[in-house]
Amino acid sequence: MNINVPFDKEEVKKLKAGDYVYLTGTIYSARDAAHKRMYETMLEGGQAPFNLKDNVIYYLGPTPAKKGQVIGSAGPTTSSRMDKYTPLILENGLNGMIGKGKRSKEVIDAIVKNKAVYFAAVGGAGALLSKCIKESEVIAYDDLGTEAIRKMRVEDFPVIVVIDSEGNNLYETAIEEYKNKK
Amino acid sequence: MRTIHTDEIIKNVSEMCISANLYLAEDMDKKIRQAACEEDGKLGKQILNQLIENMEIAAEDKIPICQDTGMAVLFVNVGQELHIEGMSITDAINEGVRRGYSEGYLRKSVVKDPLIRENTKDNTPAIIHYDIVPGDKLEITIAPKGFGSENMSKVYMLKPSDGEEGVKAAVLQAVKEAGPNACPPMVVGVGLGGDFELAAKLAKKALTREAGSSNEKEHIARIEKEILEMVNSTGIGPGGLGGKTTALAVNIETYATHIAGMPLAVNMCCHVNRHIKRVL
Ligand code: SF4
Numbered sequence: 179m180n181i182n183v184p185f186d187k188e189e190v191k192k193l194k195a196g197d198y199v200y201l202t203g204t205i206y207s208a209r210d211a212a213h214k215r216m217y218e219t220m221l222e223g224g225q226a227p228f229n230l231k232d233n234v235i236y237y238l239g240p241t242p243a244k245k246g247q248v249i250g251s252a253g254p255t256t257s258s259r260m261d262k263y264t265p266l267i268l269e270n271g272l273n274g275m276i277g278k279g280k281r282s283k284e285v286i287d288a289i290v291k292n293k294a295v296y297f298a299a300v301g302g303a304g305a306l307l308s309k310c311i312k313e314s315e316v317i318a319y320d321d322l323g324t325e326a327i328r329k330m331r332v333e334d335f336p337v338i339v340v341i342d343s344e345g346n347n348l349y350e351t352a353i354e355e356y357k358n359k360k
Numbered sequence: 361m362r363t364i365h366t367d368e369i370i371k372n373v374s375e376m377c378i379s380a381n382l383y384l385a386e387d388m389d390k391k392i393r394q395a396a397c398e399e400d401g402k403l404g405k406q407i408l409n410q411l412i413e414n415m416e417i418a419a420e421d422k423i424p425i426c427q428d429t430g431m432a433v434l435f436v437n438v439g440q441e442l443h444i445e446g447m448s449i450t451d452a453i454n455e456g457v458r459r460g461y462s463e464g465y466l467r468k469s470v471v472k473d474p475l476i477r478e479n480t481k482d483n484t485p486a487i488i489h490y491d492i493v494p495g496d497k498l499e500i501t502i503a504p505k506g507f508g509s510e511n512m513s514k515v516y517m518l519k520p521s522d523g524e525e526g527v528k529a530a531v532l533q534a535v536k537e538a539g540p541n542a543c544p545p546m547v548v549g550v551g552l553g554g555d556f557e558l559a560a561k562l563a564k565k566a567l568t569r570e571a572g573s574s575n576e577k578e579h580i581a582r583i584e585k586e587i588l589e590m591v592n593s594t595g596i597g598p599g600g601l602g603g604k605t606t607a608l609a610v611n612i613e614t615y616a617t618h619i620a621g622m623p624l625a626v627n628m629c630c631h632v633n634r635h636i637k638r639v640l
Contacts, residue, residue, distance in 0.1 A: 198403075211477070241424050241467040250465055251418070251427040256508040256541050278508070279541035279600070300410050300599055301508065301543030302632045304427040305418035323479055324467050336410075338403065338601065349540055353595040356401050356602030 180334070183274070184232040190273055193295050193339045195346035200334040201297075205276070207238040209255050211325040212318075217263040220270065227318035227327055231271035236299075237278075239324040240308070249314045249330070251304030254278040257296070261285050268292040276337055280349060290345040297337035298348075310335040362439075362496040364640055366446030369498070372638055373456025376502045377432060378464030380634040381424045384415050387570040388547075388633050391608040395545060395598075404603025408545070411598075411631060426632040429466040430504030432457045432486040435565060439495035450488060458482040469507070489561060498640040503568050509546065509628040512538035515560055518622040527552060527624055528587055534626040535591050535607065540600025543630035546607045547571055548591065551625040552580075554615035562613040563627035568635040571609035584610045608633075 181189060183203035193199065206228055208216065216226045237257055241250030257277030264275070265288035273294050278301040281289075289296060299307055313331040320326050340348045384392075392415070396408035418425040434453060438444075446452065461468060461483035470484065471477040493499075514534045518526050531550060538546065551562025574581035588610040597603025608631065617623065 238427070239467065239469075240427050241429060242465045244422075244465050247423075250467070251424040251429075253427050255428065256511065258541065278543065280539060298540070298599065298601075300407050300414075301540070302426045302630050303410050303414040305421065305423040305425055306410060306414035308423060309417065323481065324469070338599075349600050352403065352602035353597070353600075356404075356597060357595040 183234050183332070185273060186232055187273070187293050190293050190295050190343050193342055195339050195342045195348040195351065197339040199297065199337050199339060201234070201337060202333050202335070203331070205234045205236050205330055205332055207236050207240070207328040207330060209237050209239045209325050210259055211322045212327050213260050213263040215319060217266060220266060226270065228329070230267060232273050234274035234276060235272060236276040236330070241304070249308055249311050252308040252311055253304030254299040254301055257281060264288060268294050281341060286341055286345055286347065289341055290343065293343045295339060295343055296341035298340045299337050307335065361441055361443050363443045363445050364498060366444060366449065366452035368640060369449065369452040370456040370459065372500065372640060373453050373502065374460035374463065376500070376636050376638060377457055377460025377466065377504065380502055380504050380636040381429045381464065381466055382422055383419050384425055384632065385635055387572055388608070388631065389415060391571050392545070392631060395605040395608060399598065399603050399605050401597045401601070401603025403599065403601040404597040404605060407598040407601065408605065424466060426506060427467060428469060428506035428508060429461070430506045430634065431470055432483060433503045433505050433564060434486055434488045435491070435501040435568065436488060437491045437493045437499040439497045440492050441496040442498055453488055454484045454486055457484050457486045499637065500640065501568050501635060501637045503564070503635040506630060506632060509538070509542035509630040512542045512628040513563070514626045515556065516624045517556070518624050520620070520622050522622060524583060527583065528590060530624055531587050531610070531626055532590050534628065536594060536596070538628050539596055542628045543632070544596055544600055544607070545598055545605045545631045547629040547631070547633040548587070548607050548610045549627035549629060550610065550612040551627070552612055552614045552622070553617035554623060555618070556623055558615055559623035559625035560627070562615060563625035566611040566613040567627055567629045567633055569611045569613070571611070571633065573611070575612050575614070577614065580612050580614055584612050
């Protein structure tokens, strides 16, 4: 399935755990340090450095790009470290997250409540995934180095829906399904 | 007495950091390809094939296999008849890491203080484990370690009465908890015996042993095989999305221990289990 990013809530609702999706459009990178800073800014009444509404955040800290490259190796980092900050970010309109690994109950509840979606990209496939990133520009928190916020244009970026807007969780169902099949 | 200059160490460490991050060690490459052929989970197979493609792109375009190019962990065996000339060996190793991570466009993932968290911007300091050994050689193993998997590692202070079953149950529990966070297929490094900190160090060292090799003690080799089977019947699979390839290898290293204890450490590693060795 191919979808354009950003996407609206109607699109979110169509996505089901287990769907294999190719994303094309604009996404933003943010990981630990950027989340902490965004979160603290928002708690103090400030704004995130880009409009969260309808957007998708990729939990990513790439390797540096060499001359002539758009970006270095660019695979997902473990999402659970963002769990503390995620519910507030979802309340501010974010529609999707790309990472790898389990999410907390609070995050899953917030995904259902705000109608959002959690995608996984293949962990450890940073060289492959970098090829789907066509443009990349640091737009905030430059001082954080690899953890800065980047605006990126992606084409056919491969992800799998792990937690959908109804709270179905592929990490639980896929293993059961595989075992039952046996 | 043989003499080696620290310039030699700097140069080799720097090259090894780059090489380890661009080309997966042969044993791992072989294991992943074999697993891709045998995997019967639908998503699992697809993911393993993507990992193979990823390795090929990394090698061809000289892009790191994974964006987490790790903290540089080194095991250094210093021959007791070797004389090292120049600067301090630790400074030389760190200089090699600094150059490798900068010249190789590798990610700088080290913060100076665990709480203040300011990036050192050159991926130093490295974590260096020295051993003094017979001979006049310097043997350096570098294992850049990613933290997605490192964070899922565990130390258990088991009781002697927990026995073999206790060891197996604890490793299995650690693998289940790690699940998709450790980027399966994993390599599971196990340190058994010694004391609290030696068990953990042995677990890390176990990860540098060739995937698919066995411990030289017969009963430990058997347990390695049995745990691997248990882990691969959890169904976690590649990416944690179902399949039989949850781990590519379980490597156990042991040491003598106290009559009252049985320390066990499980060091999780992902399929990007980087290790490279040179003897100078
Ligand atoms: S756990 Fe391994 S494969 Fe996954 S992101 Fe970290 S270093 Fe890369």
